[in-house]
Amino acid sequence: MTFGSRPTIKPWLPRVWRDAETLQIGVHPAEGVLVSGVDRATAAWLTGLIGDRTEAEILADAAAAGVDVAIAVRILSGLRRSGVLLSAPMDSQHLGDTGLLLPELVDLTAAKGSPLEGGQVLTARSRVHVVIDGANRIGVPLGALLAASGVGHISFLDAEYVRRCDAGVGGLSLDDEGQLRVSAAQSAIRRISALPDAQEVPARQDADLLILCQPWTAHDPLQAHAAGDQTAHLVVAVRHGTVVIGPLVIPGRTSCLQCAELHRTDRDPRWPAVATQLVAAANRAMHEPTSVLGTLAAALAAGQVLAHLDGMRVPDVLEATLELCPPDWQLHQRAWPPHADCGCANGSAQRARAVG
Numbered sequence: 001m002t003f004g005s006r007p008t009i010k011p012w013l014p015r016v017w018r019d020a021e022t023l024q025i026g027v028h029p030a031e032g033v034l035v036s037g038v039d040r041a042t043a044a045w046l047t048g049l050i051g052d053r054t055e056a057e058i059l060a061d062a063a064a065a066g067v068d069v070a071i072a073v074r075i076l077s078g079l080r081r082s083g084v085l086l087s088a089p090m091d092s093q094h095l096g097d098t099g100l101l102l103p104e105l106v107d108l109t110a111a112k113g114s115p116l117e118g119g120q121v122l123t124a125r126s127r128v129h130v131v132i133d134g135a136n137r138i139g140v141p142l143g144a145l146l147a148a149s150g151v152g153h154i155s156f157l158d159a160e161y162v163r164r165c166d167a168g169v170g171g172l173s174l175d176d177e178g179q180l181r182v183s184a185a186q187s188a189i190r191r192i193s194a195l196p197d198a199q200e201v202p203a204r205q206d207a208d209l210l211i212l213c214q215p216w217t218a219h220d221p222l223q224a225h226a227a228g229d230q231t232a233h234l235v236v237a238v239r240h241g242t243v244v245i246g247p248l249v250i251p252g253r254t255s256c257l258q259c260a261e262l263h264r265t266d267r268d269p270r271w272p273a274v275a276t277q278l279v280a281a282a283n284r285a286m287h288e289p290t291s292v293l294g295t296l297a298a299a300l301a302a303g304q305v306l307a308h309l310d311g312m313r314v315p316d317v318l319e320a321t322l323e324l325c326p327p328d329w330q331l332h333q334r335a336w337p338p339h340a341d342c343g344c345a346n347g348s349a350q351r352a353r354a355v356g
Contacts, residue, residue, distance in 0.1 A: 005054065005055050005088075006051045006052070006053060006054055006055070006088065006089050007049050007051070007055055007058060007076060007079070007080075007085050008049060008050060008051035008085060008086040008088070008089040009025060009046075009049045009050070009079070009084055009085060009086075010026075010031075010084055010085070010086055010109075010110065011050075012106055012110070013025050013026040013031070013032070013084055014026065014027060015047075018034065021036060021037055021038050021039070022034055022035070022036045022037075022038065023035045023038050023043065023046065025079070025082075025084050026084055031082075031083055031084065031110075032082070032084070033078065033079060033082035033084050035075060035078070035079075041065045041066045041067050042067050042071070042072075042075075044065065045058075045061065045062050045065050045067050045072070046075070048061070049079075049085075050089070051086070051088075051089020052089070055076070058072075058076075059072055059073065059076075083113075086109070086113065086114065086115065088114050088115060088116055089115070100148065100192075101122055101149075101150050104122060104149055104150055105118050105119065105122060106118075108121045108122065108310075111312060112312075121310050121312070122150045124309075124310070125149065125150040125151050125152065125306075125309060125310070126150055126151070126152035127152055127153075128151050128152060128153065128208045128209070128309055129152075129153035129154075129155065129206060129207050129208050129209075130143070130146055130151055130153065130154055130155070130207065130208065130209045130210075130211060130305070131155045131156070131157060131207040131209070131210045131211070132154065132155070132156050132157070132185075132210075132211045132213055133156075133157040133158070133210060133211065133212050133213060133214055134156075134157070134158060134211075134212070134213030134214040134215075135156040135157075135158035135160075135172070135181035135182055135184070135185035136158070136166060136171075136181070136213060136214075136288065137166060137168040137171060137172075137288050137289055137291075137294040138213045138236055138237070138238065138289065138294050138297045138298055138301075139156065139158075139171075139185070139211070139213035139236075140156075140168070140170070140171030140172050140184075140185045140188050140189075141168060141169065141170035141171040141294065141295060141298035142211065142213065142236065142297075142298040142301050142302055142305075143156065143185065143188070143189050144170045144171065144188055144189055144191075144192045145170070145298055145299065145302040146302055146305060146306075147189045147192055147193035148192045148193065149302065149306060151309070154189050154193075155207070156181070156182045156185045156186065157182070158180075158181040158182050158185070159181075160180075160181050161178060161179065161180055161181060162176040162177050162178060162179050162180075162181055162184050163177065164177050165288055166181070166288070168291055168294055168295070169291055169294075169295055170188075170192075170295065170298070171185075171188055171294075172184050172185065172188060173188070176188075207231055208232070208309070209231070209232050209233065209234065209305065209308070209309070210231050210232070210233040210234075211233070211234050211236055211301070211305070212233060212234065212235045212236065212237075213236050213237065215237065215287035215288075216237070216239070216275075216278045216287070230251055231251070232248065232249060232250050232251065232308070233248075233249050233257075234246065234247075234248045234249070234301065234304065234305065234308075234317065235247060235257070235321075236297055236298075236301040237297070238287075238289035238293045238294060238297050239287075241293065241325050241326065242323055242324070242325035243289075243293055243296050243297045243300060243322075243323065243324045243325065244297075244321050244322075244323050245297065245300050245301050245304055245317055245321060245322040245323075246304070246316075246317030246318075246320055246321035246322055246336075247260065247317055247318070247319055247320060247321055247336050248304065248308060248315055248317040248318050250318070251344070252344070254318055254319050254338075255319045255336055255337055255338040255339065255342075255344065256342065256344040258339075258342050258344060259336060259337070259338050259339040259342045259344060260336045261275070262339040262341055262342055263336060263339055296324065300322060300324070300331075304316060304317050304322070316333060319335065319336055319337055319338070320333050320334060320335050320336055321333070321334045321336060
């Protein structure tokens with residue numbers, strides 16, 4: 001037992017009484033516990049585990065309240081084993097300063113088990129620069145989601161002007177019609193971002209991640225070269241009513257977009273000619289997604305981007321795509337392994353042929 005710690009029941013966990021003597025903390029089986037045989041004195045003592053006292057002080061308070069110290073020790077041990085205690089308290093002053101990012105801090109604290117570590121992840125996010133190629137119905141809401149999640153620097157690449165059909169939920173507005181998409185996109189980010197220095201980094205300069213949101217981006221092998229040899233890049237698109245997230249390319253470590261082109265060509269030798277015409281299509285407005293699909297694409301992509309930036313779990317789109325479409329709305333994962341004829345990731349797994 002560490003008497004210097006400050007036991008804190010995770011403040012977001014509900015506390016409910018199952019009966020007069022059984023307190024339930026949390027509702028999810030993976031993060032919850034039942035404390036039985038709780039009398040009034042023990043209940044009052046339990047509700048005081050808010051991180052304002054050391055463990056030694058808490059046990060002294062238990063004794064003063066008439067709670068058997070041995071029982072108090074067993075309760076604390078059980079709460080700790082059950083995962084309902086924080087390793088450090090969430091400072092109320094810090095919570096007040098967090099503002100917009102409070103839900104992010106709570107989520108990261110739940111995952112990390114410590115508000116200090118959760119705060120460190122948020123600090124790391126604030127230093128990240130993400131470039132989004134495509135200030136459209138996917139790219140702008142995606143940028144807004146990342147900014148609202150604490151990503152500190154969002155830049156856009158787009159030479160077009162805003163059309164009425166570009167307006168969307170969480171993105172460009174009808175009032176932006178006629179403006180440069182890039183300028184309107186930065187305004188959309190500023191509407192949601194609490195970080196005063198966000199969006200001030202020049203596009204592509206020292207980017208940590210490039211997100212390709214232009215229509216048919218994944219089918220353009222030149223985009224892989226545009227991303228550069230060192231910049232990680234992710235494809236996000238909606239094609240013919242299907243949301244497609246990925247692949248996420250980590251240069252030198254994973255398969256690249258050229259690998260995907262080669263796999264497609266294996267299945268269809270005429271694919272390069274078809275892809276060239278798709279990329280060169282003049283009327284790209286016809287490829288803009290519906291509001292529902294564009295929002296879904298932005299949200300799914302944001303989750304994968306944060307997984308990559310935070311490093312807390314392996315993204316699902318490394319050497320793979322996530323695909324979703326009506327009417328079943330089921331999320332499917334498609335593998336895009338390194339291709340035998342592409343030398344992009346010499347150190348990665350054995351070359352293979354794509355399946356599916």
